[in-house]
Amino acid sequence: MYDFPVFLSLSDMPVVIIGGGKIAFRKAVKLEPSGADITVVAPEFHADFEQWAPGKKITMIKDKARPEHISGAFLIISASGSREAINMLKAHHSPNQLINGADDKTFGNTAFPAVLKEKEFHIAVSTGGRSPRLAKAIKNHLYSIKNQLRHL
Ligand SMILES: C[C@@]1(CC(=O)O)C2=NC(=C\c3[nH]c(c(CCC(=O)O)c3CC(=O)O)Cc3[nH]c(c(CC(=O)O)c3CCC(=O)O)/C=C3\N/C(=C\2)[C@@H](CCC(=O)O)[C@]3(C)CC(=O)O)/[C@H]1CCC(=O)O
Numbered sequence: 001m002y003d004f005p006v007f008l009s010l011s012d013m014p015v016v017i018i019g020g021g022k023i024a025f026r027k028a029v030k031l032e033p034s035g036a037d038i039t040v041v042a043p044e045f046h047a048d049f050e051q052w053a054p055g056k057k058i059t060m061i062k063d064k065a066r067p068e069h070i071s072g073a074f075l076i077i078s079a080s081g082s083r084e085a086i087n088m089l090k091a092h093h094s095p096n097q098l099i100n101g102a103d104d105k106t107f108g109n110t111a112f113p114a115v116l117k118e119k120e121f122h123i124a125v126s127t128g129g130r131s132p133r134l135a136k137a138i139k140n141h142l143y144s145i146k147n148q149l150r151h152l
């Protein structure tokens with residue numbers, strides 16, 4: 001699973017995040033600098049969303065996720081932990097959509113890596129879904145040694 005790494009250009013691409021909690025917020029904050037056209041769908045939003053989203057290219061829909069919310073999306077982030085939302089997504093996604101199963105790694109075809117972004121380079125670490133904590137630890141280790149490579 002998740003065995004092919006790629007860097008995407010998401011500017012103006014339709015991205016839908018299902019869920020409005022802590023994890024959905026983390027994904028939204030990571031995606032926003034890409035310039036994607038982000039829609040977040042959830043019956044309830046974490047307070048961080050309400051403070052952070054105004055003035056950004058983010059549409060917030062206060063509703064349960066429904067088929068019409070996902071139909072035009074290039075990338076869908078499943079981050080609600082809701083069985084109902086996951087089952088809806090399983091039944092109504094199309095086979096050529098990118099799906100990030102942040103709440104269920106048994107479903108989906110796309111994982112967010114742990115990212116180290118500097119002016120000169122961009123490193124993404126994945127464990128193929130096996131251990132996000134390990135991915136984070138490797139990223140933090142690379143961060144701690146990056147200055148040793150400055151002369152290259
Ligand atoms: C790297 C990172 C990027 C990001 O999130 O953007 C990321 N998870 C991070 C952290 C993290 N995730 C979790 C914890 C708490 C538990 C713990 O401590 O272990 C922590 C720790 C923390 O939050 O500190 C739990 C967790 N993660 C997933 C599930 C669902 C499941 O497993 O079914 C559950 C709930 C399990 C449960 O509750 O049962 C699934 C996924 N998490 C991934 C990525 C993808 C695989 C990446 C890879 O290939 O390695 C994948 C498959 C999909 C996706 O989310 O894209 C980011 C570190 C970023 C950084 O700091 O740089």
Ligand SMILES: NC(=O)c1ccc[n+]([C@@H]2O[C@H](COP(=O)([O-])OP(=O)(O)OC[C@H]3O[C@@H](n4cnc5c(N)ncnc54)[C@H](O)[C@@H]3O)[C@@H](O)[C@H]2O)c1
Pocket residue numbers: 018019020021022023024041042043044045046063064065079080081082084085101102103104132
């Ligand atoms: N991928 C990761 O890195 C990672 C890390 C930790 C946890 N998780 C998983 O992510 C999921 C979400 O975690 P959280 O802490 O954000 O949860 P949370 O309870 O804070 O948020 C859940 C959100 O989903 C919304 N929701 C509920 N039913 C919905 C529906 N039918 N349609 C749309 N939205 C709906 C809720 O209104 C709420 O906004 C959990 O399954 C958790 O295990 C993932």
